[in-house]
Amino acid sequence: MIRIVLRRLLLSGTAAVAAAVPGGQAAAQTASTATPAGTTVSNTAQATYSVNGATQTVQSNTATFVVDRKVNLTVVKAQNADTSVALGQIGAVTAFRVTNNTNGTQDFLLDPDQNLGTIIYVGTDNYDMTNLKAYVDVNDNGTYEPGTDVATFIDELKPDEARTVFLVGDVPTSQLAQLAIVSLHVTVAEGGAAGTAGARLRQTTLNVLNQDNEVDVVFADNDSDGIGGDGLHDGEARAYLAYDVGVKNVDLTVNKSMTILSDGVSTLNPKALPGAVVEYCLSARNATLLTAAANVTLTDIVPANTTYVAQSLTIGVAGGTCVLLGQGQDDDADDANDPGPYRGSYDATARRVTAIIPSLAGSTTINASFRVTIN
Known part of the structure; x- marks a missing residue:
């Protein structure tokens, strides 16, 4: 005063x-x-x-x-939900928003954090991201662009301006992985030197009388999380998000059936005679609503005492005796000429039939059929 x-x-x-x-x-x-x-x-x-x-x-x-300098900042989530990821995914992204509420232009130091101990969050942290890095959204378009967003600190942010910061990391392949809780920890730093990260801002000792001709630094930020990850009036703030592996399995079943199509003798009720044609039907059903199963691969070994009928493999929607309006597949392993989206082949050496369904949607059934003759 x-x-x-x-x-x-x-x-x-x-x-x-x-x-x-x-x-x-x-x-x-x-x-x-x-x-x-x-x-x-x-x-x-x-x-x-x-x-x-x-x-x-x-x-x-x-x-x-x-x-004097009244130091304040906020860090909040820049997305409405956690980031859904797949096991082994590279470069998975979460987004935060950092705002400078200080009456001066400041740099902000970024620390991607995990292993946070016990925090208030829905879900249990049971795995860590690898190669977790923080990058600034340089052009502020809200989309992570690996070749553009390479800055690792916020440079010369003016009062009331904000920047999006991305946390980018890799998901491990462990089948136990479910949820990784991460945090963006931000610290106010000195501004004034464009292109160079300023040193962490230090508060003026509060028990020293105000110096009229000096700029005192006073931290006025709140406790941003209320759970011990950030303190009151410390020039720091943080916010939390998670990488969620989500659903890792679906209710997928495979059923196999057979039909004798002809025996060369009877047209009404053909029997399993030598020379008879038998159709095998493999039925794959995904009973989990809204979740697809990727790369469903059906394999079957042609049984002894039978011979595979060349070019008989067909894949498609269930109907008729097995497949309705199916897509016939050639027998070689080269899928270039196979009609999409399905792929199939027959390995004569192993006597193995393979049918591949790239994506089997929830509550959907896809069938594959092939024929053999009885020796």
Whole structure:
């Protein structure tokens, strides 16, 4: 606080002294409308008086101070839900938003954090991301671009401006992996040198009297998480997200059936005679709603005492005796000429039939059929 004292002037007559009364509370301000740190504020006072009818004026000395730095920041999630990932996924992304609420331009140091111990979060952390890094959204378009977003600290962020920060990491292949809780930990740093990360900002010791000609640094940030990962008035903040492996299995069943199509003797009720044609049907059903199974591969070994009928493998939607409007597959392992989306082949050496369904949607059944003759 600055106090201006006017000495009463007593001369041979009566002296009348005029003084100003301080105003009320200042209106609430944002960081961008608040007076910038380092601004010099100066003012003088004046007294008028009269002596024997003559009006006189006297000026006070000039009182000067500089505006101190009120340090504040916020870090929040920039997405509505956790990031769903697959086992072994490379470069999985979560997004946060960092805002400078300080009355000055600042750098911000970024620390991607995990192994956070016990925190308040829905779910249990049971795996760690690898190669976890923090990158700034340089063009602020909200999309992580590996060749563009390479900055690892926020540079020269003005008051009330914000930047998106991405955490990017790799998901392990462990079948036990389910949820990895991560945090973006942000620290306010010194600004003023573009292109260079400033040193961590240090607070002025609060038990030292205000120095009118120096910019004191005062941390005014809140406890951003309330759970011990961040403290009150420490120039730091953090927010949390998770990488969720999600559903790792579906209710997938495979059923095999057979039908004797012809025996060369009876047209009404063909029997399993030598020379008869038998159709095998492999039926794959995914009973899990809204979750697809990828690369469903059906294999079957042609049984002894039978011979595979060349070019008989067909894959498609269930119907008729097995497949309705199916896609016939050639027998070689080269899938270039196979009609999409399914693929199939027959290995004569191993006597193995293979049918591949790239994606089997939830509540969907796809069948594969092939034929043999009885020796």
